[in-house]
Amino acid sequence: MKNPIHPAAASSQAFQIAEIRPIERLFEDDEGRDRLEKALSRYPEKRAALLPMLGYAQERNGWVSDESMEQIAGALDLTPAYVRSVATFYTMYNKHPVGRHFIQVCTCISCHLHEADEVFERFLAETGTRAGEVSEDGKYTVIEAECLGACGFATAVQVNDRYFENVTPDQIPAILDELD
Amino acid sequence: MGYPYSHDLEVNTLLSRHFGDEKARTLEGWKELGGYATLPRALEMEPGAITEVVKESGLRGRGGAGFPTGVKWSFMPQEPTGPHYLCCNADESEPGAFKDREILRWVPHLLIEGCLIAARAIRAEHVYIYVRGEFFPFSRIVTDAVVEAYEAGYVGENILGSGWNCDVTVHIGAGAYIAGEETGLMSSLMGGRAEPWIKPPFPAQAGVFGRPTTVNNVETLAAVPMIVAEGADWYRQWGTEKSPGTKLWCCSGHLVRPGTYELPMGIALKDVIYDVCGGAPNGKKIKAVIPGGSSTAMLTADELDCEGTYEGMAEAGSALGTASPIVMDEDTNIVRAMRRIAQFYAHESCGQCVQCREGTSWTAQLLHRIERGEGSLSDIDTLYHLCEQMTGRTICPLADSVVFPLRSSLDKFRDEYEALIRC
Numbered sequence: 001m002k003n004p005i006h007p008a009a010a011s012s013q014a015f016q017i018a019e020i021r022p023i024e025r026l027f028e029d030d031e032g033r034d035r036l037e038k039a040l041s042r043y044p045e046k047r048a049a050l051l052p053m054l055g056y057a058q059e060r061n062g063w064v065s066d067e068s069m070e071q072i073a074g075a076l077d078l079t080p081a082y083v084r085s086v087a088t089f090y091t092m093y094n095k096h097p098v099g100r101h102f103i104q105v106c107t108c109i110s111c112h113l114h115e116a117d118e119v120f121e122r123f124l125a126e127t128g129t130r131a132g133e134v135s136e137d138g139k140y141t142v143i144e145a146e147c148l149g150a151c152g153f154a155t156a157v158q159v160n161d162r163y164f165e166n167v168t169p170d171q172i173p174a175i176l177d178e179l180d
Numbered sequence: 181m182g183y184p185y186s187h188d189l190e191v192n193t194l195l196s197r198h199f200g201d202e203k204a205r206t207l208e209g210w211k212e213l214g215g216y217a218t219l220p221r222a223l224e225m226e227p228g229a230i231t232e233v234v235k236e237s238g239l240r241g242r243g244g245a246g247f248p249t250g251v252k253w254s255f256m257p258q259e260p261t262g263p264h265y266l267c268c269n270a271d272e273s274e275p276g277a278f279k280d281r282e283i284l285r286w287v288p289h290l291l292i293e294g295c296l297i298a299a300r301a302i303r304a305e306h307v308y309i310y311v312r313g314e315f316f317p318f319s320r321i322v323t324d325a326v327v328e329a330y331e332a333g334y335v336g337e338n339i340l341g342s343g344w345n346c347d348v349t350v351h352i353g354a355g356a357y358i359a360g361e362e363t364g365l366m367s368s369l370m371g372g373r374a375e376p377w378i379k380p381p382f383p384a385q386a387g388v389f390g391r392p393t394t395v396n397n398v399e400t401l402a403a404v405p406m407i408v409a410e411g412a413d414w415y416r417q418w419g420t421e422k423s424p425g426t427k428l429w430c431c432s433g434h435l436v437r438p439g440t441y442e443l444p445m446g447i448a449l450k451d452v453i454y455d456v457c458g459g460a461p462n463g464k465k466i467k468a469v470i471p472g473g474s475s476t477a478m479l480t481a482d483e484l485d486c487e488g489t490y491e492g493m494a495e496a497g498s499a500l501g502t503a504s505p506i507v508m509d510e511d512t513n514i515v516r517a518m519r520r521i522a523q524f525y526a527h528e529s530c531g532q533c534v535q536c537r538e539g540t541s542w543t544a545q546l547l548h549r550i551e552r553g554e555g556s557l558s559d560i561d562t563l564y565h566l567c568e569q570m571t572g573r574t575i576c577p578l579a580d581s582v583v584f585p586l587r588s589s590l591d592k593f594r595d596e597y598e599a600l601i602r603c
Contacts, residue, residue, distance in 0.1 A: 007349075008326050009326070012311065077488055089374065090313070090374075091317060104314075108273060108275045110276055110506055147275040150278055151438075151504070151506070152431065152440065153428065163314075
């Protein structure tokens with residue numbers, strides 16, 4: 001189990017990270033039970049722990065599978081269909097496995113006014129992937145993102161839980177090198 | 181990343197004074213800088229007295245709507261019959277806005293102190309700081325600060341020996357613009373899809389978990405400690421009668437010096453763009469500015485001499501919004517830029533209301549068609565018709581948000597649309 005976290009932090013753990021620690025049964029070890037218990041302690045209703053637990057599933061496995069959704073539904077007394085309806089509403093829960101480096105290029109208006117489209121194309125070219133697909137070596141997935149909230153630092157790129165800012169197309173090979 | 185950027189305008193930086201100072205992030209460093217000095221005073225005040233100071237200061241909601249903060253607090257029941265909640269809206273996701281992230285990343289304890297004082301004023305004993313999911317690096321900074329504050333006794337049980345308990349939980353979202361709308365935020369916080377609900381009931385009557393709730397923006401809450409410490413008159417030395425204080429402006433697009441600047445309310449938009457941000461790079465002329473984040477009406481370069489207040493921007497036919505001007509230079513293809521904005525709203529519509537779900541995606545498709553040179557003049561009429569249908573007919577203002585830039589771009593840059601249609 002990772003270092004115990006403070007209950008106030010149970011609902012704010014980064015869930016898009018490179019170092020996943022796959023687990024089949026989410027709530028059958030100490031870490032999973034601890035995380036669930038701490039999240040539940042912060043809300044008057046069980047259902048409110050749903051987003052934190054979807055996040056936990058992704059933090060461990062890199063994505064949220066149907067099996068994870070069923071286990072979360074069981075833990076929170078919800079139906080799997082309800083959990084799915086929520087998981088699919090939010091773009092950041094991966095419904096399929098993604099590359100270890102999940103690269104999101106902001107192409108929304110302020111980045112678009114700079115070189116976002118070129119940055120996006122260059123990432124696809126350098127990783128040899130099409131949008132959303134996992135590269136053959138499992139390292140990369142590149143997608144376009146709607147506003148990442150870094151408009152003054154266009155083009156903004158998010159790789160897992162990191163931001164790269166003021167990115168220009170010619171910096172991309174160096175960024176990919178740094179990721180490895 | 182030098183913050184705040186220097187500029188020639190005379191202004192005391194209040195919120196942004198310690199941006200860029202690593203020391204401000206830790207509890208110890210923050211206390212050395214004078215942090216957590218106001219909380220003990222607020223704990224000695226009656227909740228109603230805190231609300232009164234904020235009301236007198238004229239502080240208005242910095243999330244875009246500009247509703248007077250103290251008035252909002254006064255809607256909360258005076259005699260609690262059960263839990264009250266404070267939600268800090270850190271779901272900053274309006275294209276163009278990137279001001280709250282600077283508060284989250286540089287002065288997290290300022291935000292926490294503001295949350296606690298506000299919670300005290302509205303008689304809440306739990307604060308949820310809802311941070312957009314993408315902001316991992318910043319939610320981590322805030323989370324670390326909250327844990328530190330717990331350990332030092334500023335948060336939790338019997339705060340500073342006052343007998344008052346207040347918890348703070350950082351709760352992260354997962355990629356939904358609409359979670360920034362206050363009822364959408366509460367839906368999301370309760371473990372649901374971030375779908376807004378029809379008001380009434382208003383949050384102060386039945387908000388999160390069915391209990392009286394106040395939702396305030398990060399920048400609003402961060403301004404609270406200094407107002408309570410220094411008083412309403414002190415805060416009113418900046419800004420105008422109706423829009424007092426300072427405002428974080430976050431400027432992006434074609435600018436020499438884009439970034440976040442704290443400026444007094446009332447500064448002219450043209451001064452922000454030309455003097456503070458240096459105008460467009462490479463000596464180019466500015467064609468258009470979307471002044472308050474992507475959901476506000478476009479202004480042409482000739483319309484920038486307007487007062488940067490809630491009233492002034494409304495008078496100019498747009499809105500102050502989050503004070504997030506997106507600047508477009510003379511080479512910008514307005515149709516393409518507008519298509520990119522419409523695409524955002526089409527992606528982010530929650531899908532509850534037909535006018536929004538269908539309207540935003542049809543808008544994006546029509547604009548794409550015109551951009552590709554396959555449009556017809558009747559498409560412009562259809563876009564105007566969509567503007568009619570998307571205005572004021574939905575649960576929340578997301579559909580209206582695309583109408584403001586769209587209608588203004590059609591009105592002011594019709595020639596650009598027609599040129600693409602005819603060529």
